[in-house]
Amino acid sequence: MVxxxxxxxxxxxxDLVQLCFAVQTILLRIAAAHDLSLVQMRLFGILxxxxxxxxxxxxxxxxDKSSVSGLIDRAEQRGLVRRVRVPEDGRVxxxxxxxxxxxxxxxxxxxVESEILGLVANLSDADRRQFIRxxxxxxxx
Amino acid sequence: MVxxxxxxxxxxxxDLVQLCFAVQTILLRIAAAHDLSLVQMRLFGILxxxxxxxxxxxxxxxxDKSSVSGLIDRAEQRGLVRRVRVPEDGRVxxxxxxxxxxxxxxxxxxxVESEILGLVANLSDADRRQFIRxxxxxxxx
DNA sequence: TATTGTTATACTCTATAACTATA
DNA sequence: TATAGTTATAGAGTATAACAATA
Numbered sequence: 001m002v003x004x005x006x007x008x009x010x011x012x013x014x015d016l017v018q019l020c021f022a023v024q025t026i027l028l029r030i031a032a033a034h035d036l037s038l039v040q041m042r043l044f045g046i047l048x049x050x051x052x053x054x055x056x057x058x059x060x061x062x063x064d065k066s067s068v069s070g071l072i073d074r075a076e077q078r079g080l081v082r083r084v085r086v087p088e089d090g091r092v093x094x095x096x097x098x099x100x101x102x103x104x105x106x107x108x109x110x111x112v113e114s115e116i117l118g119l120v121a122n123l124s125d126a127d128r129r130q131f132i133r134x135x136x137x138x139x140x141x
Numbered sequence: 142m143v144x145x146x147x148x149x150x151x152x153x154x155x156d157l158v159q160l161c162f163a164v165q166t167i168l169l170r171i172a173a174a175h176d177l178s179l180v181q182m183r184l185f186g187i188l189x190x191x192x193x194x195x196x197x198x199x200x201x202x203x204x205d206k207s208s209v210s211g212l213i214d215r216a217e218q219r220g221l222v223r224r225v226r227v228p229e230d231g232r233v234x235x236x237x238x239x240x241x242x243x244x245x246x247x248x249x250x251x252x253v254e255s256e257i258l259g260l261v262a263n264l265s266d267a268d269r270r271q272f273i274r275x276x277x278x279x280x281x282x
Numbered sequence: 283t284a285t286t287g288t289t290a291t292a293c294t295c296t297a298t299a300a301c302t303a304t305a
Numbered sequence: 306t307a308t309a310g311t312t313a314t315a316g317a318g319t320a321t322a323a324c325a326a327t328a
Contacts, residue, residue: 012269013257015276020164022280023157037317054287062166067319069288074317091286091327116154120279127275128153134272135156138261139163178294195310208296210311215294232304232309 026115033111034104039063043071044105047081047097054093080104167256174252175245180204184212185246188222188238195234221245 024038031041039061046052046060054072058065072095075081080101083093097105120128165179172182180202187193187201195213199206213236216222221242224234238246261269 010254010258012261012273012276013254015273015280016160016164016257016260017168017253018280019157019276020161020168023161024165027158027161039318055285063318064320065287066289066321070318073288089286089328093287112158113151113154116157117151119157120153122282123275123278127278130271131275132153132156134264134268134275135153135160137264137268139156139159141263180295196308204295205297206310207298207312211295214311230305230309234310 022119023116026119027112030108030111030115034108036104036108039071040075041108043075044080044097044101044108047095047101048105051084051094051096053086054095057095075101163260164257167260168253171249171252171256175249177245177249180212181216182249184216185221185238185242185249188236188242189246192225192235192237194227195236198236216242 027038027041031038036044042061043057046057052060054068055065057063057072058068061068061071063071072081072083076083079098082096082098084096086092086094120131123131168179168182172179177185183202184198187198193201195209196206198204198213199209202209202212204212213222213224217224220239223237223239225237227233227235261272264272
């Protein structure tokens with residue numbers, strides 16, 4: 001019930017939106033289990049491999065810099081990230097993930113992997129290869 | 142940049158999450174252009190074909206009933222929905238979309254369709270058929 | 283002057299708990 | 306008592322505008 005975007009919408013649009021919704025639901029549930037929002041989940045996905053400046057984070061997350069201030073404030077209060085001063089420019093911080101933040105990120109990554117794999121568990125190997133090929137086409141031209 | 146969930150995560154998981162993110166970005170942008178949240182967009186997707194009770198809406202949207210109260214309050218103030226009394230049970234409302242709400246929903250549907258189609262514009266017809274087949278497999282077994 | 287980041291403010295969105303009205 | 310829905314409250318998340326510090 002409440003399945004289709006519209007009877008007249010091409011099936012591929014409907015499928016993409018529904019697929020997005022299914023993945024979204026999984027991500028939301030896992031994030032919530034760790035008391036994180038989806039944006040925070042994305043934040044930690046970034047921080048695992050980067051130490052961005054606040055303004056770069058705003059760009060990555062498509063948020064206003066003031067929103068990032070609050071986001072980092074709350075994460076810092078929970079001991080998940082740190083603001084690190086940059087010697088070259090007194091205005092700038094880099095945001096760095098803490099060991100605790102890294103541990104939570106690792107747990108989340110494992111869970112996400114497992115649950116998303118569950119979503120495609122019934123596909124044949126051939127279909128899984130096809131899907132990866134077509135998805136790559138969509139995502140990276 | 143900031144592309145992969147992790148180097149060790151299977152490619153199909155990464156692709157699904159990224160595909161979800163791409164769709165999400167489109168939906169968010171279109172919703173925002175109409176001053177709506179993603180949840181409101183889902184709400185109107187439901188109301189186009191249904192007149193649910195508040196409690197059913199809470200179930201569909203996976204929200205607490207108090208959250209739905211606020212959601213419907215704000216939509217009602219903007220003239221997009223109406224609360225309709227049910228004669229059989231004095232406690233119950235049905236939520237009904239107004240002509241204005243229906244018009245906005247139609248605009249959004251058209252835009253979403255067009256932008257999502259743009260995402261798969263470069264696929265061959267064969268790949269598009271394959272994708273629909275595999276997506277159906279994932280979504281509906 | 284321009285840039286980086288924070289703060290003040292206001293609003294949406296969400297859940298929990300307490301409440302009202304109806305069954 | 307039980308159910309449908311609202312209200313009070315608190316907190317996250319967001320943007321805009323004004324601000325401080327640094328360049």
